[in-house]
Amino acid sequence: MIKAALSVLLVLVAISSTFGKYIPKSGKRIPQTLSRGWGDQLIWAQTYEEALYWSRSRNKPLMVLFHLDDCPHSQALKKVFSEDNKLQKMLDEDFIVLNLVYETTDKHLSPDGQYVPRIIFVDPTMTVRADINGRYSNRMYAYEPSDVDLLKRNMEAAKKLLKSEL
């Protein structure tokens, strides 16, 4: 009898814990992550302001990655990028990371135009490293999946910080 009452109680608790939680009409959604698939184990900044603050306060270079979910070039790069263990480790340990699907108002982040995928490095002195670029002269900050080794060399270059004038 007590056992039956306990069972009923348990069922009621189970129902009430899901009851009342908002579910959209279109069905339950998987919560969006800040990584957007570019490295689930990295600690991503949410905004450029936040990323600049972290870069300055931790004295680490910032990588800003512009991409789009419906761009096949972005998706191809994402696969290589997220699966490269050495790249992910370097980013986690030595960089501040930010990925954006929407352009900022800061024109320094688009030295030769707005396109995706595009990777821009920023020094902790808040200087955009326009000198660190990929291999395409018409889209200097674009990288193809086959450019991942060049990207890692560019990360090494970004780790050599500019001297602050202060």
Add this chain to the structure above:
Amino acid sequence: MIKAALSVLLVLVAISSTFGKYIPKSGKRIPQTLSRGWGDQLIWAQTYEEALYWSRSRNKPLMVLFHLDDCPHSQALKKVFSEDNKLQKMLDEDFIVLNLVYETTDKHLSPDGQYVPRIIFVDPTMTVRADINGRYSNRMYAYEPSDVDLLKRNMEAAKKLLKSEL
């Protein structure tokens, strides 16, 4: 014999699928979500620029929510906010939502200073609705957990859009 070979193969596949994935020294992390616990079923904008774009293009008011993970007032409001079914439904259906743990450079979003938790409504005409505020004269855009009904009334006010001058 074939069964044994298959078993070995399956084990190898299982190992190789986790092998090589980057895990931080400090241990595996749970990927951060854009919701940060304020409503996992809502579609959150990542940045203010993105939120303004959505607000204009979908003609929906924008709610900007400033908070901090280590602020007990933010956490108390978050609990009520995320568990209020009606509030979540309204936000999902009628609003563009953005939550930020870092201030933007736009001073219109801090009409009476930078503090958390703080909720600012923005009309699709990109006008900050400084007229829609909570009950505290010294922190006009702060809300306590007990103010959740006032917050919902303010959301109804924000849904009455300003007329565009165009």
